[in-house]
Amino acid sequence: MEGEGKITIEVLNILFKILQNYKFENSIPEDIIEIIKEYIDSKRINVQFREINISNKQKHFEIGWDQDNLLKDLLSLSSNLYEPHKKDFERIHIGTKNKWFLDNMKFEGINTELEIITEIVLNQEKNLPGFKYFYEFNNEGGNHHSGNLLFVSEVGILAIIGVNNKFNYIENKKFIKNQIREYKTFANNRFVNKFVTIIGLYASYNRHGKITLNPVDSFDKIIMKKVKEFMKEKHEMLQEKTSNKDSDSSYSDSDSKEEESDSDDDVVIDDNSSQNSFFDFLKSVIKFIIFILLLDFISKNYFKKEGIE
Numbered sequence: 001m002e003g004e005g006k007i008t009i010e011v012l013n014i015l016f017k018i019l020q021n022y023k024f025e026n027s028i029p030e031d032i033i034e035i036i037k038e039y040i041d042s043k044r045i046n047v048q049f050r051e052i053n054i055s056n057k058q059k060h061f062e063i064g065w066d067q068d069n070l071l072k073d074l075l076s077l078s079s080n081l082y083e084p085h086k087k088d089f090e091r092i093h094i095g096t097k098n099k100w101f102l103d104n105m106k107f108e109g110i111n112t113e114l115e116i117i118t119e120i121v122l123n124q125e126k127n128l129p130g131f132k133y134f135y136e137f138n139n140e141g142g143n144h145h146s147g148n149l150l151f152v153s154e155v156g157i158l159a160i161i162g163v164n165n166k167f168n169y170i171e172n173k174k175f176i177k178n179q180i181r182e183y184k185t186f187a188n189n190r191f192v193n194k195f196v197t198i199i200g201l202y203a204s205y206n207r208h209g210k211i212t213l214n215p216v217d218s219f220d221k222i223i224m225k226k227v228k229e230f231m232k233e234k235h236e237m238l239q240e241k242t243s244n245k246d247s248d249s250s251y252s253d254s255d256s257k258e259e260e261s262d263s264d265d266d267v268v269i270d271d272n273s274s275q276n277s278f279f280d281f282l283k284s285v286i287k288f289i290i291f292i293l294l295l296d297f298i299s300k301n302y303f304k305k306e307g308i309e
Helices: 009-019 030-042 067-104 112-122 166-191 218-308
Strands: 048-053 059-064 133-138 148-152 157-163 197-205 211-215
Touching: 009 030, 009 067, 009 197, 067 112, 067 133, 067 218, 112 148, 112 157, 112 197, 112 211, 148 166, 157 166, 157 218, 166 197, 197 218, 211 218
Parallel strands: 157 197
Antiparallel strands: 048 059, 133 148, 148 157, 197 211
């Protein structure tokens, strides 16, 4: 659609911020507002985009939206826009993972936060489905937690993970959630439009001794779930295409074999025809020779008999 063609990473970044009720320090450019309106109008889903004047200089934007359909469409647009960046994400992922292991080999003894972070880093797809790239880490935390882990998804969403100390879980839960919210604000200012949106999660052991990643806000929880669903669906579609391609290749091979078989049959038929013609000719020659020999025999015997008489 025409509205989709104008969508850029910057437009998606602003659109996701509007969905999160983000408080903009500066006014949104009018051309971007028009692009967003055009995109919303082009959708056949229940979406309303409205402006609310707070003062003469400030405007607040709200979207009444069909959550599932709109987010699915936005993630699809984002996935296409970030396709050229996947190689860069992969390169950063390898470098960050290597650096993390080298840095953390210096620590000795038991460190609860380090154990949690190590589990997340080693099994990131299990703990955070859809966020396959280890983007950055920060081990300069205070006594309450040991820093932040940053992961990126293929659709250009950044996830910030903070680690909670299990021995002071209740006391630190509120603290670390607020700290991650502050870091999200810092990351938004730092990365500007590099990612379409940023979500925050805090990690801890649950009462069963398993690691859990908990979104700090309700919208972060929605985004986390939608990224997982979108990437799973995308993976299944790729598998289906690969399967169909292999199936088409099998049919093609089968057709080729049938054509070769048909061609071979044609050759056999031609050979049989030639052989039959040859035998017919040979039979005719033999018959002719027999006929000549018979005539010669009769002639000789007949004239011999007449000479005797």
